[in-house]
Amino acid sequence: MTSSTAAAGGSSTAAPLSLCAREPRVPADRLVAEMVPPPRFDSVRFDTYVPDPAQPSQAEAVEVLRAFAAGIGDDAGAAGGKRRWFARRPAAQAGPRGVYLDGGYGVGKTHLLASLWHAAPAPADRKAFGTFVELTNLVGALGFQQTVRTLSGHRLLCIDEFELDDPGDTVLVSTLLGRLVEAGVALAATSNTLPGKLGEGRFAAVDFLREIQGLSAHFRPVRIDGDDYRHRGLPEAPRPYPAERVTAAAGATAGASLDAFPDLLDHLATVHPSRYGALTDGLRAVCLTDVRPVSDQSKALRLVVLADRLYDREIPVLASGVPFDRLFGEEMLNGGYRKKYFRAISRLTALAREAEGLIG
Incomplete structure (x- = not known):
């Protein structure tokens, strides 16, 4: 699937892309070739790390x-x-x-x-x-x-x-x-x-x-030791936007995808987690409507993997619905997979901040 092209003024000439329409196939040799630091960490070095x-x-x-x-x-x-x-x-x-x-x-x-x-x-x-x-x-x-x-x-x-x-x-x-x-x-x-x-x-x-x-x-x-640098000295995480604004931003952003959150969770069950990186190929932003709490553990764990791949690839996430810090209930945050859920919340919150520029 190819990305939409940008028209004058930065608007897209085609309808937004859809993650739910993608069914990537990834050969084993690509899995080996891609075992390198992801784009977000491609240019980091010891000298660019700023110790607290x-x-x-x-x-x-x-x-x-x-x-x-x-x-x-x-x-x-x-x-x-x-x-x-x-x-x-x-x-x-x-x-x-x-x-x-x-x-x-x-x-x-x-x-x-x-x-x-x-x-x-x-x-x-x-x-x-x-x-x-x-x-x-x-x-x-x-x-x-x-x-x-x-x-x-x-x-x-x-x-x-x-x-x-x-x-x-x-x-x-x-x-x-x-x-x-x-x-x-x-x-x-x-x-x-x-x-x-x-x-x-x-x-x-x-x-x-x-x-x-x-x-x-x-x-x-x-x-x-230390505090989460993604939230250190920054304002409170942005709240979700109305669905119509998310939809409009997706239509105005070249290379953006637009999906209903419940549909995306269902689609992730049909794609092996090893292909979630390929699922995001060519995307410049992910727009989601109707984000709601995830109570099913299998769906939640698949969402964690997708959040990791989006974060690695520096793809901002614009959403409507509930805030990302309400994705997982107290029972899940206190359960056996709590480390993954906390990581997903932290990373999705950072990507939501990065997506604020999509709202004009």
Whole structure:
């Protein structure tokens, strides 16, 4: 599907696009090729991270990661310059082979993880960056053994938003990481400490290290304290707009999509989460009408994945209905998937701020 073209004055010459009309197909090789920092974090570096002076752990984390990046060697020139994609390298090296960034929402963990990827002295095709969900999707697309063979030739694997609430997927990825550590791949991961648990010690780190069991010796936990930068010093999140204004903005914005929120939730059930990124290809804005609380957990979790992909791709979200901080009820926010729901609220709120410029 192609994006609508812009007419004079910035208006669209065609009707808005629709996410519900898209049924993307993503070949497995694209899943591997796209394991790089998303557009939002394409240009971030350690130097562009601004530590909060009130939170010394932030500056300390930068220094730890700089040193870790410098220790990631590259043997691309070995064996006559040929890449040893399937060569096994000794895992026993000085210091941990992995770092784990432990902190709350919006303290810049993904910024630092992407900066580590950029700083690691290895070619881009020998470094991989993806979310925990994207990694499990890759295993589903390629199979476990082929995923091991593909990633074993890498020097670094960065995993954003390591999930601790799905035992099956956690064990799967833990086994995968064990094989990669044996092959000499350096690892880096992030996860979240719940807002209510901040200040109570390494809650997330303890969970992480327990879940990955035998891999714990390979990771150095790095604590990052602080407030959510997406809401630091900013006004209250924008309230939803009337449906007619959202519809008008969609029609006046080239490359914007327009969908009813309930219809979109139903459509997401027909698209595999690994294709949600492709679902947003070419979009410059997402406009939603009739946003309402989500009580079905399956629908809520699919919405979380879509929110992550929209945030990664810097696609603003303009909506009518209930505010994004009312998407999930108290029971869901206190349940097993609460980390995901809090992250989705934080990111959708940031995208709603970015969409304010669409209203003329």
